[in-house]
Amino acid sequence: MEKSEEHKIISFKTYTVILFLLIVLTSVSVLVTKIDLGNISIIVALSIAGIKTILVFLFFMHLLYDKKMYSIMIAGVLILMTLVLIILFLDYQ
Amino acid sequence: MKDNNINNHYDHEGSKIGMWLFIFTELLFFGGLFIVYAVYRYKHGTAFELAAKELDVSIGAINTVILLISSATIAMSISSIQLKKRKLTIILLATTLILALIFLVNKYFEWGIKIEHGLYPGSGILQQHGYGEILFFGLYFFMTGLHALHIIIGIILITIIMLKVKNEKIHADRFVQLENTGLYWHLVDIIWIFLFPLFYLIV
Incomplete structure (x- = not known):
C-alpha cells in the first residue's frame, strides 16, 4: 500500500x-x-x-485543495440532476 | 506520513471516495424531492407563495446561520487535529454539537407552532385550504423532517467521533473518520441552504 x-x-x-x-x-x-x-x-x-x-x-x-477527481465527480452528479430537471420540465411546456 | 500505517489497512483516499459516493446518493435523494417541489410549485405557484407566508423567516434565517457556524467549527476541528491540538478539536466538535442541538430546538418550536395552528398533513383545518397549500405543508414537513433526521444522525456521528478523539483513536495521522463526518455535516448544511430560500424566502 x-x-x-x-x-x-x-x-x-x-x-x-x-x-x-x-x-x-x-x-x-x-x-x-x-x-x-x-x-x-x-x-x-x-x-x-x-x-x-x-x-x-x-x-x-476542501475541494479546492483536494484532487481534481472529486470536483469532476461532483460536477457529473450536478449535471445529471440538472438534466433530469430540464427533461422533466419539457413535459410541462 | 508514518510507516506504521502500512500494515494497518488504512486508506485515507479510499475512505474519502467512499464517503463522497454516499454523499452523491444523498444529493440525488434530496434532489428528487427538490424536483417534486419544483413541479408542484410550477403548478400551484400562488398557493405556494401564500402558504410560505405562514413560515417565520427569522427562525429560518437564525437556523441557517447556526448551521453555517457549525459547519465552520467542524471544518476547523479537522485543521486542529492535524495541528495535534486534541483539546481544541474536542472543544470545536462540542461547539458543533451544541449548535446542532439549538437547531433542533428551534425546529421543535417552529413545528409546534405550525401544528398548534392546525397546519400539518391530514389536519382538518388544512383540508379546508386549497390543494396547493396542502402540498406545500406536506413537502415542508417531509423535507424539513428528513433534514432534521439527518441532523440527529449527524449528532450521533459527531458524538462518536468526539469520544474517539478523546481516546486518541483519531489523531493527526489518522483522522479520515473525522473528515468524513465533516463532509456529512457540510452536506446537511448544503441541503438547508436550499431548503431555506425555497420554503421561507420565496413569498
Whole structure:
C-alpha cells in the first residue's frame, strides 16, 4: 500500500472569512426577497444559494485543495440532476 | 506520513471516495424531492407563495446561520487535529454539537407552532385550504423532517467521533473518520441552504 500523502492544513482564518461571506450572503438573500421583485426574487434567492453551496464545496469540503477527481465527480452528479430537471420540465411546456 | 500505517489497512483516499459516493446518493435523494417541489410549485405557484407566508423567516434565517457556524467549527476541528491540538478539536466538535442541538430546538418550536395552528398533513383545518397549500405543508414537513433526521444522525456521528478523539483513536495521522463526518455535516448544511430560500424566502 502506498504511504498516505501530506494533507494540507487550512487556516482558521480562511474558514472564518468564508463563514463571514456565507452569513453576509444569507442576509443579502433575506433582504432581497423582502423587496417584491416577482419572479426575479426566486432567481436571486436560488443564485445566492448556489454561490453559498460553491463556497461550502470549495472551502469547507476542501475541494479546492483536494484532487481534481472529486470536483469532476461532483460536477457529473450536478449535471445529471440538472438534466433530469430540464427533461422533466419539457413535459410541462 | 508514518510507516506504521502500512500494515494497518488504512486508506485515507479510499475512505474519502467512499464517503463522497454516499454523499452523491444523498444529493440525488434530496434532489428528487427538490424536483417534486419544483413541479408542484410550477403548478400551484400562488398557493405556494401564500402558504410560505405562514413560515417565520427569522427562525429560518437564525437556523441557517447556526448551521453555517457549525459547519465552520467542524471544518476547523479537522485543521486542529492535524495541528495535534486534541483539546481544541474536542472543544470545536462540542461547539458543533451544541449548535446542532439549538437547531433542533428551534425546529421543535417552529413545528409546534405550525401544528398548534392546525397546519400539518391530514389536519382538518388544512383540508379546508386549497390543494396547493396542502402540498406545500406536506413537502415542508417531509423535507424539513428528513433534514432534521439527518441532523440527529449527524449528532450521533459527531458524538462518536468526539469520544474517539478523546481516546486518541483519531489523531493527526489518522483522522479520515473525522473528515468524513465533516463532509456529512457540510452536506446537511448544503441541503438547508436550499431548503431555506425555497420554503421561507420565496413569498
